[in-house]
Amino acid sequence: MAMFPFIRKIDVVSSNSYLIRLPDAIIVIDPGGLPEQAGMLADVVADIPGDRDLPVITFLTHAHVDHFLGMQHVPLFVDATRSIIVVQDTGATALEEQDSRVTQAAVLGRGIISLRVGLRLFCRQEPACDGTLVRIPLPGGATAAVRYDAWSPGEGATIDRGRICFGSGSRIEVYRTPGHSPDSICIRVGRLLFIGDLPFAANPGIAGLAGWDQEALLRSLDGVLALLDRNDIDLVCPGHGRVITAKTARSMLAAAQTDARGLAGIEELDSERAAQTAAFAEDCMEQVNELFSVMAGRLWYVSYVMESLGESAVAEQADSLIRGEVIDELLDAFRAFSIEHHAGNHVSIHLALKAGQVIARLERAFEKDQLARIIDPTIVNRAERLLSAYTSMLRGFPPLVERETCDLNHVLEAVIIGCSVPPCSDDEVLSAADNEEAFLRLLLARIGTRPLLEDVSFVFRHGDERLLVLIDREHFADLVTYILEDMVGIGAGTVTIDVKCMADTVIVNITGTGRMVRSSQTWQVQGFLLWLAGQAGSSLTCEDTGEFRRFTIEIARAG
Amino acid sequence: MISVSGRVDSLTAGDLEQAINGKIGQGHRQILLNFADVTYISSGGLRVLLATAKKLRGDGDKYALCSLSAEVHKVLRLTGFLSIFTTYPSEGEAFARW
Numbered sequence: 001m002a003m004f005p006f007i008r009k010i011d012v013v014s015s016n017s018y019l020i021r022l023p024d025a026i027i028v029i030d031p032g033g034l035p036e037q038a039g040m041l042a043d044v045v046a047d048i049p050g051d052r053d054l055p056v057i058t059f060l061t062h063a064h065v066d067h068f069l070g071m072q073h074v075p076l077f078v079d080a081t082r083s084i085i086v087v088q089d090t091g092a093t094a095l096e097e098q099d100s101r102v103t104q105a106a107v108l109g110r111g112i113i114s115l116r117v118g119l120r121l122f123c124r125q126e127p128a129c130d131g132t133l134v135r136i137p138l139p140g141g142a143t144a145a146v147r148y149d150a151w152s153p154g155e156g157a158t159i160d161r162g163r164i165c166f167g168s169g170s171r172i173e174v175y176r177t178p179g180h181s182p183d184s185i186c187i188r189v190g191r192l193l194f195i196g197d198l199p200f201a202a203n204p205g206i207a208g209l210a211g212w213d214q215e216a217l218l219r220s221l222d223g224v225l226a227l228l229d230r231n232d233i234d235l236v237c238p239g240h241g242r243v244i245t246a247k248t249a250r251s252m253l254a255a256a257q258t259d260a261r262g263l264a265g266i267e268e269l270d271s272e273r274a275a276q277t278a279a280f281a282e283d284c285m286e287q288v289n290e291l292f293s294v295m296a297g298r299l300w301y302v303s304y305v306m307e308s309l310g311e312s313a314v315a316e317q318a319d320s321l322i323r324g325e326v327i328d329e330l331l332d333a334f335r336a337f338s339i340e341h342h343a344g345n346h347v348s349i350h351l352a353l354k355a356g357q358v359i360a361r362l363e364r365a366f367e368k369d370q371l372a373r374i375i376d377p378t379i380v381n382r383a384e385r386l387l388s389a390y391t392s393m394l395r396g397f398p399p400l401v402e403r404e405t406c407d408l409n410h411v412l413e414a415v416i417i418g419c420s421v422p423p424c425s426d427d428e429v430l431s432a433a434d435n436e437e438a439f440l441r442l443l444l445a446r447i448g449t450r451p452l453l454e455d456v457s458f459v460f461r462h463g464d465e466r467l468l469v470l471i472d473r474e475h476f477a478d479l480v481t482y483i484l485e486d487m488v489g490i491g492a493g494t495v496t497i498d499v500k501c502m503a504d505t506v507i508v509n510i511t512g513t514g515r516m517v518r519s520s521q522t523w524q525v526q527g528f529l530l531w532l533a534g535q536a537g538s539s540l541t542c543e544d545t546g547e548f549r550r551f552t553i554e555i556a557r558a559g
Numbered sequence: 560m561i562s563v564s565g566r567v568d569s570l571t572a573g574d575l576e577q578a579i580n581g582k583i584g585q586g587h588r589q590i591l592l593n594f595a596d597v598t599y600i601s602s603g604g605l606r607v608l609l610a611t612a613k614k615l616r617g618d619g620d621k622y623a624l625c626s627l628s629a630e631v632h633k634v635l636r637l638t639g640f641l642s643i644f645t646t647y648p649s650e651g652e653a654f655a656r657w
Contacts, residue, residue, distance in 0.1 A: 289599070290634065296602030297638030304609050304643065324602035328569035331601065450639055489633025517648075519629040 001170070001190055004044060006037065007242055012108065012353060015067045015197075015239040017041055020189055021048065024142060024166035028058040029187060029194050030239060031071040033110075038070030038077060045076060055139040056083040059174075061196025061239055062184040063091030064209075065103050065110045072113055082139050084118030088176065090211075091183030092117035101210045102181070107271050109347035121162055121185060122148065122176050142167065151175075154226030177224060179217025179260075181209070186224060191234040198224060199238055199252040202259035204360075205277075205353040208269040208396040214260060221257040225250060266396035271348070277393055278348035281355030282338060283527035284390045287482075288362065289331050291383040295366065296324045298375040302448045314440065318374060322366045330365070334358045356394045359387050373441065374448040378418060382478055401472045403537050405558045408467040408506055412497060415480045416460060419452040452481075452488055453495070462499040467506050470558040475536035480510070482529060483551045487512035490519075492549070501557075508553040516549065525551070560650070564596035567604030576607045583611075588620045591653050595626035600634055612643050625653040 006017040014033035019026065019041055026045055031038040045056060058077055060068050071077035077085070087095060094102035095115040105112045119136055136144045144166045151161040160176035173188040180201035187194040200206050201217050227233065228250045236249035244252070267273060299322055303315040337354045340346075363384075372380040392400065423445045432438040480497075487495045493514025500507040525542045533540035538555040561578055565571065582590055590611070600608075608624075615622040625647040627635065635641050647653035 289601075293600065293602050293605065293634050294637045297605040297634060297640060300602070300606055300609050301639040301643070304613065307613070322602070324606065325569065328572075328601040328603045332569045452637075485637060486633070489636050490629045491632060491636070515648075517627060517629045517632040523629070 003189075003192065005237065005243055006032070006041065008032070008037075008240070010240045012066055012350065014070065015061075015064075016237070016241075018194060018237055019044060020192075021054075022166065022170045022189075023168040024054070024144070024170055025138065026054050026056045027172070027189065028056060028077075029237075030061055030067040030196070031058060031074075031077060033066035033069045035070045035073055038074040042074050042076040053140055055142055057138070058083060058085050059185075059187055059194075060085070060087045060091060060183075061187065061194060062181040063087055063094050063103050064181060064197070065105050065108055065112065067196070067239060068095070068103075068115070069105075069110055069112065072115065078115070080116065080118070080139065084139055085115060086119040086121060087117050088183035088185050089120045089123040091181070092120040092123075094183070101270075102183075104209055107209065107269065107274055107347070107349050119146075121146075121174055122160055136164070152226075153223060154229050157222045157226035159220075159223030159227070175223065175227070177220035179213055179220045180206070181211045182213065182216075183211075184220070186227075188233070191232065192237060193224075193227070193233045193235075193246075193249075194237045195224065195249065195253075196239040199249070199256055200240065202256045202263060204356045204391055204394040205269065205349070207260070207263050208266045210268060210270065212268075214263050214266075217260050218257065221253055221260065225253055225257070228253070263395065267398070269349075269396055273396070274347070274349040274352055277352040278355075279527070280393055280531065281352055281390065283531060284386060285331070285334055285338075285355060285358075286526060287386060287528045288359075288383070291379060291386065292322075292327050292331065292362070292366075295371065295375060295379055295383060296322050296327065298379070298448055299371070300324075302374055302444060305447050306444070311440075314444070318444065321371050321374070326365045327362060330358045330361050352394055355390060359390050363387055374444045376423075376449045376452075378481060382481070385474075385478070399535060401475070401535055401537075403470050403472050405468050405470055406473055408469045408471075408499065408508070408555065409462050411471070411473055411476060412460070412462070412480065412499070412508070415477050415484075416453070416458070416497070418477075419481065419484055420454070420458070422446065422451055422454075423449045452484055456488055456492065457494040459494065459496040459498075461496065463501060465501070467499065467501060468558040469506055469537075469555045471537040471555060472535060475532055476538065479529065479532045479536050479538070479540070479553070480508075482532065483510050486551075487549065490516045490549070492516050504557055506555045506557055508555070509550055510553070511548050511550040513548045518546070523549075560591040560593055562593040562595070566599040566601075567597055567607070568599065568601040569603050572601065572603035572607050575604065576610065579607070579611050583614055588615060588617070589657075590615060590622050591650075591657075592624045593626055593650055594624055594628065594631055595650070598628050598630050600631050605634070605638060605640065608640065609643070621657070623647060623653060623657075625650050 002021045004019040014037055015030045017032045018029040031041055077083050098112050098114050100106040133145050133147045144164055146162055146164045148162045150158050152158050162174040164172045175186045177184045177186050180197045184196055228246050233246045235243050237243050299318055303318045306315040341351050368380055424442045429442045429446055432442050492512030496511045498509040523544050530540055538553045540553055542551045623645040626649055
């Protein structure tokens with residue numbers, strides 16, 4: 001047996017392909033999503049000396065377009081006299097009926113034609129499912145035989161198995177492993193195991209695709225983990241990414257299992273949700289750009305001051321808490337991707353997934369806890385919440401909103417105090433002078449966290465009465481903080497918060513005046529702030545006259 | 560004076576640093592960066608601004624920025640950078656008050 005892997009850089013356009021030469025047949029596993037890839041496989045098959053009559057058996061680990069679309073127009077794969085397509089029963093129906101949902105053609109914006117499937121695996125109507133040995137006619141007059149059983153690879157795990165035998169004694173085993181899709185299978189050839197997309201089935205933006213099934217996935221993972229525990233598999237060949245050892249595969253599948261357990265009740269990821277998620281990704285990334293620039297800049301500032309004070313070691317330590325270069329590269333890469341995406345009119349899911357990748361890496365690029373001890377923790381926490389909100393949306397979880405009845409004046413006062421009071425007083429810094437460690441900690445926080453409103457004339461006008469509103473307190477506080485940052489950031493000398501109580505609503509006007517820096521582009525409120533206002537349980541409008549900039553938040557009164 | 564345009568990001572921050580270092584290398588100790596056409600500055604760009612501030616803090620040195628866009632002004636204000644170097648609303652004001 002000889003195996004030729006075709007390993008691609010990971011993307012959602014096309015899977016890996018594998019070509020295996022057996023004495024009785026040439027096996028292709030997942031010809032991929034691109035015609036050139038399938039064409040290249042056909043060329044390799046044509047170049048195998050002396051094998052022109054061997055049947056080509058094309059297995060699909062599942063019928064998603066990135067695994068099969070490329071073969072649609074490649075003669076070798078659609079020539080029934082030479083080639084046979086083998087897919088699990090549900091996938092076979094999807095291929096023959098051009099089901100754009102099950103194949104993901106709709107969400108990935110691809111067109112499919114009907115493909116004739118030569119062998120449906122695990123078809124309940126077939127006698128082979130009763131354990132009977134059934135002959136399979138192969139192109140060129142050759143035959144094979146298949147027999148199915150419910151097999152227990154290890155304690156507590158059962159997996160539907162099909163054993164396909166060729167005349168020469170070669171054998172292929174297929175295992176039914178639904179979850180990522182209803183038709184997913186794993187394929188064993190000798191000591192190689194082909195597992196399709198099983199390791200990624202719980203990833204954000206993959207979990208929730210049409211046909212995804214959490215319970216089935218958990219069972220399938222149990223079965224394949226038990227199979228790997230038998231120690232008779234050497235290498236595992238995934239649908240995307242490099243070939244891995246059985247040990248590595250075991251770790252990946254165990255991690256997928258942990259992730260999958262937390263995914264109960266996620267929404268289906270269809271074209272509409274992909275579009276919403278992609279739109280949020282762009283709003284979100286604009287804000288992420290700003291937050292990370294501010295966090296890194298704050299830290300560089302602390303480092304600069306500490307170096308000026310002769311504390312080079314501390315400056316260096318502060319520098320290391322955020323990997324600025326990595327963050328910049330990630331954010332720039334997303335921007336470049338986004339520009340290319342819009343220019344090419346690509347489908348939304350690509351952008352949503354790219355944002356998911358970038359955000360997962362951003363989360364690892366800063367030391368949140370240590371950073372929050374030096375720079376304003378509300379900035380660090382907001383960055384963390386924003387990244388988390390995006391990941392949750394991509395995963396398909398409903399937004400985490402906790403509306404409660406609050407006194408609006410108290411909520412606003414808490415935000416204002418947070419933006420006005422330093423993290424520690426001068427007295428506290430001085431009284432810690434005898435303890436070097438404590439002094440340094442307070443000094444860093446003192447330098448790194450300057451109250452937002454310290455150099456601004458600030459007015460808060462509200463009535464004395466309690467103003468009960470139903471809001472998500474955290475989102476609302478974030479909204480007001482972002483608005484105050486906007487005002488202070490553009491140089492407003494005076495910021496006024498004016499609370500007006502109407503019959504059914506409360507209006508909060510936040511107005512900035514003074515010699516503010518004007519934007520060269522037409523200013524409009526960020527989509528992100530509108531989203532945040534909605535999450536908070538309010539609506540947001542704004543106006544910028546040149547003389548002043550005003551944000552108006554409207555909230556329904558409670559009770 | 561060095562006029563800067565576009566985005567100061569991971570791709571361009573190095574060019575800005577080179578341009579500034581080139582001037583300093585030629586003996587210029589007073590530098591004004593005109594940011595009129597800059598709409599975005601990344602952490603890498605901020606690092607270049609601070610590195611320049613470190614190089615130009617001797618007697619007789621002067622370092623300032625002018626014509627900041629709202630976006631860049633906001634980042635510099637929120638990071639505390641505005642307390643490190645002087646900024647002017649326009650190139651004209653910068654020269655008038657230099």
